[in-house]
Structure formats: C-alpha cells, structure tokens
Amino acid sequence: MTDLIRLxxxxxxxxxxxxxxxxxxxxxxxxxxxxxxxxxxxxRAPGTVSQAMLAPSVLWVTFxxxxxxxxxxxxxxxxxxxxxxxLLVAPIPRGALFLGKYVANLGFVFTVEAVSxxxxxLFFNVxxxxxxxxxxxxxxxxxxxxxxxxxxxxxxxxRTRFADLLLPLLFLPFLVPPVIGAVQVTTRLLDGRPxxxxxxxxxxxxxxxxxxLTVCAMVFPAILDE
Amino acid sequence: MLRGIDLTVNPGELxxxxxxxxxxxxxxxxxxxxxxxxxxxxIRVFGSDLRTDPLRRADVGLLSHQSLLYDDLTPxxxxxxxxxxxxxxxxxxxxxxxxxxxxxxxxxxxPVRLLSRGMVQRVAIARALLHGPRVxxxxxxxxxxxxxxxxxxxxxxxxxxNAGTAMVLVSHNLPEAWTLxxxxxxxxxxxxxxxxxxxxxxxxxxxxxxxALDD
Numbered sequence: 001m002t003d004l005i006r007l008x009x010x011x012x013x014x015x016x017x018x019x020x021x022x023x024x025x026x027x028x029x030x031x032x033x034x035x036x037x038x039x040x041x042x043x044r045a046p047g048t049v050s051q052a053m054l055a056p057s058v059l060w061v062t063f064x065x066x067x068x069x070x071x072x073x074x075x076x077x078x079x080x081x082x083x084x085x086x087l088l089v090a091p092i093p094r095g096a097l098f099l100g101k102y103v104a105n106l107g108f109v110f111t112v113e114a115v116s117x118x119x120x121x122l123f124f125n126v127x128x129x130x131x132x133x134x135x136x137x138x139x140x141x142x143x144x145x146x147x148x149x150x151x152x153x154x155x156x157x158x159r160t161r162f163a164d165l166l167l168p169l170l171f172l173p174f175l176v177p178p179v180i181g182a183v184q185v186t187t188r189l190l191d192g193r194p195x196x197x198x199x200x201x202x203x204x205x206x207x208x209x210x211x212x213l214t215v216c217a218m219v220f221p222a223i224l225d226e
Numbered sequence: 227m228l229r230g231i232d233l234t235v236n237p238g239e240l241x242x243x244x245x246x247x248x249x250x251x252x253x254x255x256x257x258x259x260x261x262x263x264x265x266x267x268x269i270r271v272f273g274s275d276l277r278t279d280p281l282r283r284a285d286v287g288l289l290s291h292q293s294l295l296y297d298d299l300t301p302x303x304x305x306x307x308x309x310x311x312x313x314x315x316x317x318x319x320x321x322x323x324x325x326x327x328x329x330x331x332x333x334x335x336x337p338v339r340l341l342s343r344g345m346v347q348r349v350a351i352a353r354a355l356l357h358g359p360r361v362x363x364x365x366x367x368x369x370x371x372x373x374x375x376x377x378x379x380x381x382x383x384x385x386x387x388n389a390g391t392a393m394v395l396v397s398h399n400l401p402e403a404w405t406l407x408x409x410x411x412x413x414x415x416x417x418x419x420x421x422x423x424x425x426x427x428x429x430x431x432x433x434x435x436x437x438a439l440d441d
Contacts, residue, residue, distance in 0.1 A: 003313070010310040014296070021298040021337070077296070086294035086353070089259050090311035091284040225263065 004099065007092045011100025016107060018077060025073035025108055033066040033116040041123040055124040056186035060179050062120070063113055063139075064146065070108040071150040072167055074101055075158035084158070084224075094221035102151045102216075109147050113139060131189040138189070141202060142182040145209040148216040149174045156223050174212075181205045228254055228264075228416045233394075237360070240383070240393040240406050242424070245413035246439060251396035252291065254413065255363050258394060259288045271361055284312055287359030291366050293350040297339035301325055301349040304338060305356055312357040324352035329378060343370035351379060355386065362386060364395040368402050376402050400435075404428055412438060 019025055040058045078084035087097055117139075121128065128135070153170045157163040182205065185198045195202075228250045235241045245251050256262040258269055260276030260283060268275060274282040288294070295304045305321035314320055325334050328348035333341060338349065347370045354362065367383075368376050380402050387393065387406060395403060400410075404424070412420035412435055419438045425431045 007311065010307065014299075014307050017303070018296055018298045080297060081295050082290055082292035083294055083296055085259075085261055085288070085290055085292075086308065087311070088261055089283055089286060089288045090308070091281045091313070092311055093280060 004093060004096045007096035008099035008103060011087070011097060012103040012107070015074070015077065015101070015104035019073075019104075019108065025070040026111055029066040029069040029108070029112045030115045032069055033062050033112060034119055036062045036065065037116065037119050037123045051124050051126075052190065053187075055120070055126055056183045056190060058124070059117075059120050059186060060142075060182050062116055063109075063143070064175050064179060066112045066116065067105075067109045067143075067147065067150060068168060068171065070105060070112065071154040071171070072164055074105050074108075074151065075154045076163065079158055088224060094224060095217060097224070098151065098155075098217055098220040101155070102148060105147050105151050105154075106143070109143055113143065126190060128190075129192060131192070134189050134195045135186065137195075138182055138185045138198075138202065138205065141205040141209060142178040145205065145212050146175055146178050148209075148213045152216040152220055152223060155220065177208050178205060181208070228257070228413075230417055231267075231413075233411065233421075235361075235392040235394055235409075237390040237392050238387055239408040240387055240395060240403065241409045241411060242400070242404065242407045243394060243396040243411050243413055244400055244435065245396075245398065247398055249413040250416040251398070251413055252365055255288075255290075255365050255394065255396050259286060259363050284357060285360045287354040287357065287362045289350055289354040289362070289364045289367050291369065293338070293346050294353060295338050295346065295349060298337055300335050300337055301330060301341070301352070302334040304349065305353055308353050308356055314357060320356060324356045325349070327355070327382060328352045329375075344372055344375050347371055348375060348379070351382065355382070360391060362391050362393045364393060366397055367395065368397075380406070400428065400432065414439065 037058065040054070044054065075084070078087065120126065150171055153167055157166040157170065160166055181201045185201045185205075188198050189195070231254065233241065243251055243254065253262065257264050260269070263277065271282055271285055276283050276286065295301075296307075299307070302318075302321050302325065305324055306317045309317035309320055322331070322334070325331050328351055330345060330348055330352070333345060338346060341349065347367070351367060354364075367379060371379060383393065383403055384406055395407075407424040410420065410422065410424045410431070411418055420435065
C-alpha cells in the first residue's frame, strides 16, 4: 500500500511539474472558464432570467467543461514520445498509475475551480452569506467523482486519432448525475437554505463518488492493455 | 502479423533482428516487452510472464524508437522519475552516472526539447540502462547518432553484454553492433527467413539478406 501511494505520488508530482513548466492545461482551462462566465453574464437579456436562477447552472457547466480541457491534457502528455510505454514497462501496479493520474487531475480541476469561483461571484454578483463552507463541500463531493470518470475516459481515448472529440462524447453522459446534484444543492445554498435541506442530493453525490471511484480503479488496468 | 516466431536469448548474448520496414520487428519487440499480448504463444523472461508478474518488468530495459521522455523535463529529471518508478535508491547519483555514461553531463539541466535528436537518443539509452536490466530490448538504437556517439553506444552495449545482459536489437539494416551479436535473425512479413548464429563475413551475409528480401 505504501509503495502504491509512493508511486502514485511520483506520477502525480511529475504531471504537476510538467504542467508548471508548460502551463498548457491550467491556463487554457482558466481562460476558458473566465470566457464562459463573462459570455453568460453579458449575453443574457436583462429581465428574462434572474441571475439567481441562472448562476448555479452556469457555475457547474463552467467547472465541468473547463475540467474536460485538463483531462484532454492528462494522457496527451503521455502520448508525446510514447512516454506511456515508459510507464507501462515499469514494474508498477496499474492502480498506482490510475491513482497518480487521478490525483494530478484532481489538483488541476481544483485549481481551475479555485480561480473560477471568485470570477463567478464577481460576474453574477452572488451573495455567499454563510454558504461558502457548504459550497466548498458540494464542490469537493461533485469533483471527486467526475474527475475519476474523466481520468478513465482520457486514458481510454488517448490512443485514438480523435481523442479530443471522443472524450466529451463518452464523458458527458456520466456527468449528468453529479451536475444535476451539484446544481440542485448550489441553488438552494445560494438561496440561503440550510444544508439539512439538501442531504438527499449530498448522499447522491457521495454515492456517485464511491461507485465511480471503485469502478474506475477496477477497469483502469484493462483499458491500458493492448 | 507474426507467425512461428521462436527465440531464446541467453545472458551475455545479443540477438540482432533485421528486416525491412513493416516486417513486424517493432511488434515483436513490444510483445517481448509485455506491451502487447500475443494472440498465441508465450514470452518468458527468466521463467516469468511479464504480463502476469509485473514486478519482473524490472528485469527488462526498453529502448523504443521513440524516446519515452518528457520534453518539458530535463534529462536529469526524466531519469530521476524513471528511477522512482523502478524503486531505485540514490536516484540523483544514479541519474548523474547514467548521463555521464552517455556523455551528457553538461546538458543534464536543459529541457529535453532543447536537445538534438542524437542527444535525445543518448538520454533514452541512459533511461533504458538506468535500473540495470538483465534483458535489454533495443529498437534502432543508433538512429540519429553521429559516428562518435555510435561508437560510445556500442561500447556501452559491449559493457552490458560483458556484464551478462541478454539483448535483442531490432533494426531495418545491419547495425553498428554487428560485431557484438551472437545470433542474427531476419524477419520478413512476420516470419523468420534467416535465423542463425552470426556469420563472420558480414558482406556475404548482406548478399544473402538481399536475396532473401528479393524473394
């Protein structure tokens, strides 16, 4: 177990270091998120839909689509110079590879969310009140699950010619449950409702996390086999 | 598709697999490395199947026709990362020694993307040798190397053979390491057309090879 974590951390640290050098995924994802938030804010006709009704959906569409940009990069990085082969011939369990890639993706997506969230508050003039800790909780719960799914699908499409096109087609259907749950919870929290009112949705998000983290960890080794 | 391939390489032996483009040489090497599953038959490295016994992958070093390196990292960082994957101690020292062996100490801190093709190939060779593999699989190891670098790599391979490493080297022509080989096989359309101990006369072998390719 210690070896698994040590190897996973080595892979995640390598991904983070490469990203720090190239800044390809983070910069494009943050720029994309800022653009989406700005477009939704300024393109909306005043008085047609209230900010409060629109804001949660915009927030989660922004988070998930920006995350997809980072997933595309996760294994594209390994395609350059066939670096993935270097990982596959090493004496490491495939589980360490999944965990390492997952942790790196989680780091990228949380970074994008941390930068996008203040922009969201600014553009949509959202009053957070006491809801910030609860919003962080739901963001964490939703992100943990869909990043696992995104990690597996990005590994699955990396050897195909149309990886950038295939990833959204495969990934988006699996986003429906966490996005619906996260939007429902965010709507109520921004409306000043207590956390106790959304326990059902939070349980759904937690169940999604447990199920998909387990399934993804189990299927990942088979995906990498030629 | 590979058919009827049967080969054994003992410690301290070098098998050269030659053949034209598309003959199946790289496929053979990927199967030997455990990267591809053969539809039939089996591969044993010191008695173990790499696909079912992942820890035995530490016995194998692979030099692919691509470098397996990360362009945004330096040669030293690439080797230290590989050392972590193989669970090696004293990673920094080992990376330094491996780079010194291929004559790249002075470029150790430049990103790989700034190195020439020949230098990248030398870093890739250092990566393949870093963990002291007992079996070395080499795909066109002399590609992009100038004459002094080819000579240096030949010396490195000779030292590995003397240390008892078993090697399989695939190439579309007969490479500089010809004199080190103990066995030569020629693959055409997935089948051996020549499979024999290395003859002393390289030119005579080349003539036979061209005849075999023409057939």
